[in-house]
Amino acid sequence: MNRLDHLVIAAETLQQGVDYIRSVLAAEIPKGGVHKTMGTHNHLMQLGNDAYIEVIAINPEAALPQQPRWFNLDDSLMRASLHRQPRLITWVINTTDIKAMDRDSAFPIGIPTELSRDALSWQVGLTEDGRLLANGLVPYVIQWHTEQHPSRSMADLGCRLHSLEIFHNRPDWLRSTLTSMGADHLVSIHPLPDTETPYLSANIETSSGLVNLNSKPV
Numbered sequence: 001m002n003r004l005d006h007l008v009i010a011a012e013t014l015q016q017g018v019d020y021i022r023s024v025l026a027a028e029i030p031k032g033g034v035h036k037t038m039g040t041h042n043h044l045m046q047l048g049n050d051a052y053i054e055v056i057a058i059n060p061e062a063a064l065p066q067q068p069r070w071f072n073l074d075d076s077l078m079r080a081s082l083h084r085q086p087r088l089i090t091w092v093i094n095t096t097d098i099k100a101m102d103r104d105s106a107f108p109i110g111i112p113t114e115l116s117r118d119a120l121s122w123q124v125g126l127t128e129d130g131r132l133l134a135n136g137l138v139p140y141v142i143q144w145h146t147e148q149h150p151s152r153s154m155a156d157l158g159c160r161l162h163s164l165e166i167f168h169n170r171p172d173w174l175r176s177t178l179t180s181m182g183a184d185h186l187v188s189i190h191p192l193p194d195t196e197t198p199y200l201s202a203n204i205e206t207s208s209g210l211v212n213l214n215s216k217p218v
Helices: 014-025 076-085 098-104 169-181
Strands: 005-012 030-033 040-046 053-056 087-094 112-115 120-128 138-145 160-168 189-192 198-205 208-215
Touching: 005 014, 014 040, 014 098, 014 208, 030 112, 030 189, 076 087, 087 198, 087 208, 098 112, 098 120, 098 138, 160 169, 169 189
Parallel strands: 005 053, 087 138, 160 189
Antiparallel strands: 005 087, 030 040, 040 053, 040 160, 112 120, 120 138, 160 198, 198 208
């Protein structure tokens, strides 16, 4: 069964992202590593149930990648938004057969691509232009080449994902799409008027109570 893998918080800089997590979750999210192929770096921590939260930003010390960076980080509008404030931009699910997912998904998941960082290696669906899938509301797909989920070696700072929700103008379409990906059980979908912009919303239990992170641009 496909499972929630992680939530992605994008930031203009890693320090900005770390400061943001400290302010909203009261947690000091530790350093992760460097993605040489993508020209990015991250910080990581557990969210429970083999899931985690990732803060990611462009690595200013990295060489310019040969392809667009993932998570739409090269887009000028995204950069302008992140300059104002880091935010939740998308979610990622994991599977044991990304090729089958690529074949069966009603929404193109991107090209299954081999990547690695330190001792970790995986395949992930990547779009050719680096765009988010359905503006971040359809998840990226990853297949880890590890015996146990990487989150088990990440810091546990007491934060737990309580619920993940998507508010969308076409809830039936989204539900059908996620069903084709085996991901409909991972998120609650709510209808939204056409006058409003769809968004992703994560409710996280922290030491100071329930905190909401969402993908609405500031």
